[in-house]
Amino acid sequence: MRIEEAARMGSTATPKVGDKCTMHLYSDAHACQVVRVSASGKTMWIKRNKVEHEPGTEGGMGHQNWLKHENVFEGEEMKITKRKNGDWRETGSNCYVSLGQWHEYYDWSF
Numbered sequence: 001m002r003i004e005e006a007a008r009m010g011s012t013a014t015p016k017v018g019d020k021c022t023m024h025l026y027s028d029a030h031a032c033q034v035v036r037v038s039a040s041g042k043t044m045w046i047k048r049n050k051v052e053h054e055p056g057t058e059g060g061m062g063h064q065n066w067l068k069h070e071n072v073f074e075g076e077e078m079k080i081t082k083r084k085n086g087d088w089r090e091t092g093s094n095c096y097v098s099l100g101q102w103h104e105y106y107d108w109s110f
Helices: 003-008
Strands: 020-025 028-037 043-053 066-082 088-090 096-099
Touching (some): 028 066
Antiparallel strands (some): 088 096
């Protein structure tokens, strides 16, 4: 599945505070949650969830064993708007957000 297709999944849903989502940045994906929603439902603000290596699993370069912490955040709020084609994108960038998915993926090849 292409990133653009993944971003459109759940695009018809109206976001609610606490909803889980995934921000797609090129080949990386970050687990996030909705922290605010505009009255129109066409703008939401998300924050990245705290993520760490899952204890008891093999680590090191190449691992994808992530422990995601619900309602524990890192970093700043990001403003996400719904575009005319139904895509959710970060304001000022081409980063896609897919609602209803909660994934973390780090591309170790860069």
